[in-house]
Amino acid sequence: MKIRIALLAAASLLASSAFARDDRPGIFDYYALSLSWSPEYCASRDDPVQCADGRQLGFVLHGLWPQFEKGYPDSCSRAKLPPSVRERYADMYPAPKLIGHEWQKHGTCSGLSPEAYLALSSKLKEGLKIPAAFQRPPQPVRVTPGEFEQSFKQANLWLAKDSVLPYCTGGGRFLREVHVCYSKDGASRSCATDEIKRSQKSCGQASFLLKNVK
Numbered sequence: 001m002k003i004r005i006a007l008l009a010a011a012s013l014l015a016s017s018a019f020a021r022d023d024r025p026g027i028f029d030y031y032a033l034s035l036s037w038s039p040e041y042c043a044s045r046d047d048p049v050q051c052a053d054g055r056q057l058g059f060v061l062h063g064l065w066p067q068f069e070k071g072y073p074d075s076c077s078r079a080k081l082p083p084s085v086r087e088r089y090a091d092m093y094p095a096p097k098l099i100g101h102e103w104q105k106h107g108t109c110s111g112l113s114p115e116a117y118l119a120l121s122s123k124l125k126e127g128l129k130i131p132a133a134f135q136r137p138p139q140p141v142r143v144t145p146g147e148f149e150q151s152f153k154q155a156n157l158w159l160a161k162d163s164v165l166p167y168c169t170g171g172g173r174f175l176r177e178v179h180v181c182y183s184k185d186g187a188s189r190s191c192a193t194d195e196i197k198r199s200q201k202s203c204g205q206a207s208f209l210l211k212n213v214k
Helices: 002-018 038-043 083-092 098-105 114-127 145-155 193-202
Strands: 030-037 059-067 141-143 164-169 174-182 208-210
Touching: 030 038, 030 114, 038 174, 059 098, 059 114, 059 174, 083 098, 083 114, 098 114, 141 145, 145 164, 145 174, 164 193, 174 193
Parallel strands: 174 208
Antiparallel strands: 030 059, 030 174, 141 208, 164 174
16 A cells, blocks of 8 residues: 555656746746737736826837746746846836846846847847837727738738737737747747647637727
């Protein structure tokens, strides 16, 4: 009986370790560039920086996130963000405090130095053209998930299949953010199957709304 219990315990430990997250710097499969739709964020928050009257922010950088094919690493080291690097790249985010959070939670898992990680974030963000219809729209814009993805592909012909994923809120009624997937060397690639399913579940309505800027 004792032997059987020991074998069962060992099997359980092996099964759990098979699904354990590997939080080592540089160990991941691809990047997701996350761009938040600022009007949706500001609809439920009183952020004096990001949501100040007249800023009219549309898509803003949430972060560049190392991903596994299933799941993602998190806070892979205690490496600090140098003040000089923070100052150089802080304006890339909609609020200055976000850069520290993004470096600690996601950047430390990239295996890159703070300078290199933020430079790559900037390169991918600036290299992605936002479709004209989504550039600071004065009125709400309604699209289907397919139309949303196709708009990005028409503006960026180099995008791979299933590389642009919308994520919604409000039961799928409103756009919250978009993830655009890249290989570790910065080339466009399809997002993981699990992420595609999560996107489809998140934006499960026939269409969704991008709230207008203010």
